[in-house]
Amino acid sequence: MSDALGQVKAIIFDVFGTVVDWRGSILRELEEVGQTHGIDANWSEFADKWRAGYNEGSRAFLLEKQPWKKADLLHWERLNLLKANYGLDRLSEAELRHLNKAWHRLTPWKDSVKGLTRLKQKYMIGTLSNGDNGLLVHMAKNAGLPWDVIMGAENFGSYKPDPKVYLGAVDLLGYETHEVMVAACHLSDLYNARKNGLRAGFIVRPDEFGDSDREPDLVGDERIDVHATDFIDFAEKMGA
Numbered sequence: 001m002s003d004a005l006g007q008v009k010a011i012i013f014d015v016f017g018t019v020v021d022w023r024g025s026i027l028r029e030l031e032e033v034g035q036t037h038g039i040d041a042n043w044s045e046f047a048d049k050w051r052a053g054y055n056e057g058s059r060a061f062l063l064e065k066q067p068w069k070k071a072d073l074l075h076w077e078r079l080n081l082l083k084a085n086y087g088l089d090r091l092s093e094a095e096l097r098h099l100n101k102a103w104h105r106l107t108p109w110k111d112s113v114k115g116l117t118r119l120k121q122k123y124m125i126g127t128l129s130n131g132d133n134g135l136l137v138h139m140a141k142n143a144g145l146p147w148d149v150i151m152g153a154e155n156f157g158s159y160k161p162d163p164k165v166y167l168g169a170v171d172l173l174g175y176e177t178h179e180v181m182v183a184a185c186h187l188s189d190l191y192n193a194r195k196n197g198l199r200a201g202f203i204v205r206p207d208e209f210g211d212s213d214r215e216p217d218l219v220g221d222e223r224i225d226v227h228a229t230d231f232i233d234f235a236e237k238m239g240a
Contacts, residue, residue, distance in 0.1 A: 005225060005238070008199055010173050011119060012128040012151065014184035015136065017208040019116075019127075020106040020143060023047055024210065029102040033095075039087040046086050048212050053078025058130055058159040068157055070132040076100050103131075104138035108145065109205070115231025116146050122240045124148045128169050128182060130159045149173070161192035170198065181225070183234065187217040194223045201226040203234050 016022045030043040057074035060066040069077075079100055083089045088096065119125050126149035127136050133152045140147055149172075153159050156168040170180050177197030184190050185208060190200035202220045204227075209216055220227055228234035 002225075004178070005199070007179055008123065008181045008238070009175055009179045010124040010126070011181045011183050011201065011238070012126045012169055012173075013116075014182070014186060014189050015127050015129040015131060015139070016106070017205055018183065018185045018203060019112045019145065020108050020139065021208075022051070022103075022106050023208065023212075025106040026050065026102055027210070029099065029105070033088070033091070033099060037087075037090060039090070041086040041088075043086075044211060046082060048214075049082055050075065050078055053081070054130075058153075061159060062162060068153075068159075070154060071103065071130060071135055071152075072100065072132060075103055101138075104135050105142050106139055108143045109231070111231040113144050113146070115235045118232075118235040118240045119238060120146050120148065123238070124173065126173075127151055128160070128165070129153070160189060163192075163196050166193055166196040166198055185217060187220055187224075190220070191223055199225045201228065201234060201238070203228045203231060 013019055026047045027043055030046060033039065034041060034043060054071055054074045057069060061068050079096065116125060126147050128151055129136055130153045132154045133150055136150045136152050139145065140150065151169050151172060155172065156165045158165055170177050173180060178199065181199035181201050182190060182193035183201035183203055185203050185205035187202065190202055194200050200223060202224045204218055206216050206218065226234065226237050228237055
């Protein structure tokens with residue numbers, strides 16, 4: 001491990017896609033709803049459109065087109081916008097609310113918990129997600145994610161890639177920027193972390209987007225400090 005990596009004391013993780021299989025988890029819940037209510041719909045398409053509401057909402061805030069909102073609210077707004085086109089309007093409000101909380105119940109990739117547990121022995125580990133704190137806490141409890149600290153967008157009143165999210169996380173942890181690494185499967189997240197002085201750990205998740213048309217990031221460049229094929233490989237390369 002290089003001298004620069006030897007200075008890292010904390011690793012903070014992107015969660016959706018990197019730690020948990022958001023798309024596979026959401027698809028399973030949608031398919032169960034479809035079976036329960038006799039709804040035959042293109043759930044793969046729905047999952048991607050539902051997730052897009054969260055992405056579009058965060059971008060709209062950063063472009064000063066709408067106020068900051070929790071991820072739960074962004075998901076709820078998009079669910080209500082889409083529900084009639086996919087037969088979900090036959091669900092009661094309570095059933096829809098439960099479905100919206102599917103984002104709290106996302107399951108981890110099979111290597112995530114083992115890798116995080118190893119890393120926790122050497123580093124402070126936590127989240128740096130655009131998800132809100134309640135969602136991240138519920139997800140951690142449900143999935144057995146061994147975080148030392150949970151930081152979400154609401155800690156900073158903004159979303160990544162706003163610099164105040166990265167720098168705010170460093171400040172909350174009480175470290176210097178070079179002592180904190182962001183780990184993610186999304187290169188844009190990592191490149192923005194590096195621009196703000198943090199270290200970058202790239203963990204490939206080739207199956208994040210399943211059968212959709214969206215292509216996952218597979219190869220980084222010299223801005224990345226560590227390239228890993230999964231969480232176990234990442235832990236080994238970080239000396240854990």
